[in-house]
Amino acid sequence: MSPSVRLQEMIRVIRSARTQGEERGLIQKECAAIRAQFRQSDNGARTHNLAKLLYVHMLGYPAHFGQMECVRLIASPRYSEKRIGYLGAMMLLDEKQDASLLITNSIKNDLSHSSQHVQSLALCTLACMGSAEMCRDLAPEIERLLGASDSYIKKKAILCAVHIVRKIPELGELYTPLACSLLSEKNHGVLHSAVVLITELCERNPDTLRQFRKTVPELVHIMKGLIMSGYSPEHNVAGISDPFLQVRILRLLRILGRCNDAASDAMNDLLAQVATNTDSSKTAGSAVLYETVLTVMDIRSESGLRVLAVNILGRFLLNNDRNIRYISMTSLQKIVQTDHTAVQRHRGTIVDCLKDQDASVKRRALELSLALVSATNIRTMMKELLVFLSTCPPELRAHTASGIFIAAERYAPSQRWHIDTILHVLITAGGDVRDETVPNLIKLITTASELHCYTVLKLYRALITDISQQSLVQVACWCIGEYGDLLLKGECDDIEPMQLTEDDVLDALETVLQSHMSSPASRAFALTATMKLSTRITNNVDRIRSIVSIYGSCIDVELQQRAVEYNALFKKYDHMRAAVLERMPVIDKSSPGDTLGDLTGEVTKDSSLSKPVPGGSTLPLEPASQAFDLLDLLVPSVTVYEKGGVSLKLQCDSQTETAVTLTFTACNSTQNDITKFTLQAAVPKSIQLQMKAPSGSVLPAGGHSAITQTVVLSNPSKTNLKMRVRLSYSNQGMVCQDTVQIDSFPSPAWT
């Protein structure tokens, strides 16, 4: 009798419940009834009750009281009871339950049962939830069944063996001799399972792998048979003969051919044949081709074959089916490092995929495009990337911007192009760029001395259009301050001239100073720029003086300090003003303590400009953005931590009798990006510690830029300075943490 009848009634009743609470009540009543019935030993309705219990379990309600009932039902001689008992065992029992051991004996008996259906039930359950002890007990039984004549049982027994090998790898030796002979079976189900077993054995044990290499010719023969055979109604899926088996065999060939020339040679012909003959108009064919491509890329194949594989991926990119586009992108990403030239041929298609609707395809296209940028195609690629930047989803913006910067830095054909590109990015996505972009751009501008006029005109135009992008505003203010005289001259070769008065320029700077959209850093830039203009313009010096004196009482302490100092410069040190505010020299790219000679994002200044003004206060001639380093080449920078490619340096910015300001600089010289980089510090109780916000939390690979963090220690009792710093970061998904003790601190430049 089918157990479903009463189950159907219960399902109907549950479905009619209108609220969650009602459903819960109904189910609790049913469960109570089922429990009561379980306690009665002799009951004709046991199967129904267990079926109902399993349904309730699927809905998410507790059903552990059914476990013993499963055990009882499995031991029953009737098939229908056994079946529901085994199903219950698979769903309710697992290795951690004690009841699972009780069914070991039943399974053993059922494995030798006369009916193959019963045998298959036992095999299925053992494969699903067999614990290590159960597997050990029953392993010889399974071995016996592997030699059975019935293919229905054989295929299930083989998969059961796979489960046993996964649980107890040593038992793999038991099944190895049989596995080879199984490959000569005709039945596809058995063949499929045999291939899975061999794959599992090879993955576990390298010796077994060597042993199985001699099966490569046999596997090649089977594959050829599958491809060449005509229409076979038994296994046909959309015109391909048993694609599931083909995919499995291809994967096994991949494992056998890896790092082995002989095996790879034997497969070359076959792979070429599969690649050319398989019809890829339906998904089944594409699945086989995909697996072929993965195999070709992984073994030691000849270059012609590799080019064929990349071409298949390129064809996939043009396919209408988005699933196929997605997997081709994923595969191309894996091989772009090794087969760069082959992938370059499909660059056009990849760049087109930047406009795809699917967000994951877009992301992959972006990464591939960035990997494919080279000196020859930089102009065209950059155009596409800039268009993409303006239309891309917000979560990809930061990544795109940083990718564009790195590419521009590596392959810029001319400085003007480089500056244009960075400006374009700032205008489009200034809010998403990293903090180091501002000093990097300023550095770049100072080195391109013939472009100063062009740059400052362009920046001025950008500034008056839009002052919301802070990085752009900061760069523009700095340039206007530096090159204000060129701006006022207004003529330049490459760009249309503008007639500006001094008031226009000062208006622009004042707008930045007063706007609520400007961040404190931007206002600091603007104030310094205004001050610098006092030496570059002739008429409106009074206006500058009044602006500066207004900000002498500003609430923002940083602005106030600057304004007061500039006021002092006007009043007491007017004779030095011109010298102090003169044009900056070209900023040197290298910095001390840099082992790789790469750009670290730090800026060092010439020692002559950081001479302290008599009176004790130091004049900040630079905007105090955190990534800027005011110290000159003479200031010692101590490396306090260096491990695994991550280095941490310490510099002392200033030191008074009771307070020390330090800057930590972290740099990453590995090949992977490091994310979630944080520093924590602890000091002795008598010292107070204040950590300012770090410049970022991501360290890009190759040391292109660094993270800086300022720390202020206040030490009124003048005890010995000691500090313990803990770094934590995430590298390729692994979280790393390290602690370093700092007992000696570097001295600052001026004490």
Place this chain on the structure above:
Amino acid sequence: MIKFLLMINKQGQTRLSKYYDHVDVGKRAALEANVVKCCLFRKKEECSFVEYKDYKLVYRQYAALFIVVGITDDENELSIYELVHNFIEVLDKYFNRVSELDIMFNLDKVHIMLDEMILNGCIVETNKNRILAPLLALDKMAES
């Protein structure tokens, strides 16, 4: 290997669940809810493969029912995509144009069919006749 196979409808009610990689019973409901939410959020233009936690999901929608298969990285996604369709074709053949109610009221039979197709996270049999043979034999036994 295949980690799990779920059939969940749009309202989040599980119609079939089979786990090949053990997940605690308490966590199953949360997993199923998360998975179906993930699939419901996908737009029409997006592909059927989703990266979820440290493995992948392959999903297909048939009317109001989502079939979601969780697979590890070493499985061929397109092949699993085809497997899902094969499974539906088997159900179609047995129930004659299967519907969600058919699956609900004949859950044990659907489990038998699934067990014939997938064992321990690997594909066993994909030929429809061979999959349905034991079930049809059982039905004949039950009638007589």
